[in-house]
Amino acid sequence: MAQKTALITGASSGIGAAFARTAAARGYDLILVARRQERLEALAEECRKAHGVDTEVLAADLAKPEDVAQLVKKIAGLPSLELLVNNAGFGTTGHFADVDLDKHLDMLQVHVTATMRFTHAALEGMIARRKGGIVNVSSLSAFLAMPNAVTYCATKMWLVTFSQALAKELAGTGVHVQVLCPGFTYTEFHDTPEFAKFKRTDVSTGLWMPAADVVNESMAALEADRVVCIPGRKNRLLMALNRSPLGPLLVWMLARKRYE
Ligand SMILES: NC(=O)c1ccc[n+]([C@@H]2O[C@H](COP(=O)([O-])OP(=O)(O)OC[C@H]3O[C@@H](n4cnc5c(N)ncnc54)[C@H](OP(=O)(O)O)[C@@H]3O)[C@@H](O)[C@H]2O)c1
Structure with a gap:
């Protein structure tokens, strides 16, 4: 079987680790990226x-331009x-206004700049080989414009928007782009000091999904060339509600608690 490689950022826990397990089960060699090297090695x-499968671990802080630049070289080759x-x-x-500006700038670097640079670096080879999939992990929050998460x-x-527009440009090239928009997912996302006062029980149990289920829906959507993937029937219902006149009420309910 021809060699195929998956590079996954944020693979040391949660959704990224679930992507790694799923990709390995499908025969992909893995390149795993995050800051916590021991987790990646395990x-x-x-x-x-x-x-x-073959595996490679790359410890990198994607908020640091020099780490991102090194990965860009790696991906392009x-x-x-x-x-x-x-x-x-x-x-x-x-x-x-209350959150340290450096945190906002780090977020821009990790969510936007790193994604843009890695995607750009990957595309030349993928287009030439007429084969490839790019999954950009967004969130239902993208559609909610919530206070306390600006x-x-x-x-x-x-x-x-990046993924939707790029997918149109790439139509017919053999390269598929997906933006994955999970809702509440059982991972370590809410275990950071920022969320110390957050209780998972504040959110109805029925709204939480296991990371493996999110990834299974994402992989199925990628195979079906579906660009926007909202995993979970309840999350899709929430988004229908968000588009209805009740949308502002939904945003208020989700954002009414402040955890700082
Ligand atoms: N869990 C949810 O409810 C939920 C809902 C919607 C969307 N999402 C999105 O899903 C994605 C994965 O999050 P998760 O839920 O799986 O949370 P998680 O378990 O906390 O995983 C986050 C991953 O991102 C990595 N990461 C964070 N900052 C990094 C940095 N500066 N450099 C390199 N890696 C970094 C972490 O690794 P290190 O700490 O080892 O660096 C970790 O592997 C995120 O983009 C998140 O916004 C999550």
Whole structure:
């Protein structure tokens, strides 16, 4: 079987780790990127043992331009990159003006600049080989414009528009782009100090999804060449509600609690 490689950012936990396990099970060699090297190495060993794939671990902080630049070189030189998952991300809580500006700028770097640069670096080879998939992990928050998550919602909306427009340009090239917009997902996203006061029980259990289910829906949507993937029936219903006259009420309900 021809070699195929998946590069996944933010693979040290949550949705990224689930992408790594799923891609390995489908025979992809893995390049795993995040800051926590030990976590990546443990996951790489697990995937090697379970599926016999090759793995490489690259510790990188995507808020640092020099780390992103190194990865760009790496991606541009990969001869068999078939799947790029721009998944690394984080949230903040509190009003825009109260959150340290450096956090907003780091978020812009991780969610937007790194995604743009990695996608640009991957495309030349993918287009030449007429084969490839790029998954940009956004969020339902992209569509909600919520207070207390201003830069988060804005950067996630950038990912939606970027992916939708790029997918149109790439029609017929054999390269597929998806923007994945999960809702509440069981991961470490809400375990950071910013969310110390957040309780998962504040959100109805029925709205939470396991990361593996999110990834299974994403991979199925990629195969079906569906550009916007909102995993979970309840999340799709929420988005229908958001488009209705009840949309502002939904945003108020989701954003009414402040966790800072
Ligand atoms: N969980 C949810 O409810 C939810 C909902 C919608 C969208 N999402 C999105 O899903 C994506 C994955 O998040 P998750 O839910 O799986 O949360 P998670 O378990 O906290 O995973 C986030 C991943 O991003 C990496 N990361 C964060 N900052 C980074 C940086 N500066 N440089 C490199 N890697 C960085 C983390 O690795 P290190 O800490 O090791 O660097 C980790 O692997 C994010 O883009 C998030 O916005 C999550």
